[in-house]
Amino acid sequence: MYLSLENGQLEFVIGPVDERAPKGPDRGHLLLYSEPLVFIPKGDTPIPGLKSRTISVRALAAETFVMVPDACGLARVTRSLFKRHKVVPKEYSGEALSYSVLQEWAALGIGAAILPQSKIASNVARSLPIEDKGGGPVTIFYQTSWRRSEVPEIERFAEDLVRQAPALLAGLHCA
Template sequence: MNVEGLRYAQAVSQTKSFSAAARAYGVTQPALSNGVARLEDELGIKLFDRSPRGVMPTAHGTRILPMIDQALGLLDAVVSESRRLAVVRSGAVRMGVSPLIGSELVACAFEAARGLPRPRDLVLREADLDALGEALRAGELDVLLVPAVLPLPSFRRRSISSEPVVVINSAAPGDGTPLELEAAAAADYILVPDTCGLTKFTTQLFSGNDLPLRRYPGEAASFRVQEEWARMGVGAALLPRSKVTGDASCRPLVRAGVSVRISYEAVWARDTPLTAELEEFADALAACRE
């Protein structure tokens, strides 16, 4: 049975249109229509009826199309798992990293992987937290290195390191003196999209201490823009120390005199074949940062 015909039928079922399915699949409409027709001939049943209201499954199609979805899902899982196992055999560990992770921590990860009893290479993928989580669940990544801001009860996790948080605010002295969190709450904060973990950390920090988070009505696209706008006086910026350029004046954020820090952790699936090695990797990475 031709897999392409199954995918064509799935696309028609999802879009309820042969032309829309052809566009979504990146083929001409005649090619898609012919593929579906060949599949129907092979199955001996008609899957779709066309009408002025669009394309609808036939009675037989209503039974068969969900089975086609299941079959293609299993086939995709076979391909994904085969690729994952091939990477495991190659000796590489696929690690996803948040944009918030600094270069020093990534360098420590390479050192930790190469120091395992069976030395490993790292294959890195940087992406937003949602995309990294999906890739880990799909078996496309072996381990994540991310800010410790998400509840992940179904995964194994290991605290790796932390770093101080600083505030940049041109309306207040930038002489390096500590700034108490309660006093920091008086500023309007420029935030970035809630994808890398920094905005979630900031929100949790203020709400966890029963303080209001005053938000600048706009939004910066990156840490660099966040810092530049804060230095221009648009608002204040709260950043991990490693994300601040060397010439930027900033103040360490403290709570009752104790440094406020953002934590990072390694996260991996409980049922991965690399469980033992990832435990060792996480331990080595944590020790590297101590």
């Protein structure tokens, strides 16, 4: 996604915050939204390292995870989460094509899953918020990024986005 921005194939991208995204005066970034990440255990297996109503990243070390392809950024965010906590995740060899398939595979016992809280289907019986080393919620952040341009319309759109997005997001109760 960010490579397409870098190559000039896209003017704007929206997706999870990526630490590898180019920074600098020729780039603009705007945080749009954040939400907790949630753990879905596989099948009916007991939940490891259960602490009340949350689970730590360290407690997930023994799990095998089903993942989606990295097109949406969730797989990259999940791997980065484990890396920050010095945990090497075990990954199922196949990739689910969607978040709903990810949840189905977890229910079937193929592997556990990690998803943004808003993507958990109502029929998922068990899920837990994930906590970081400090006991706080593990969160996924979404941003829009753009390459500053000499094209006036693009610059005006970016300026309008920066000016209007906070009020729009507040109205959606996302900010």
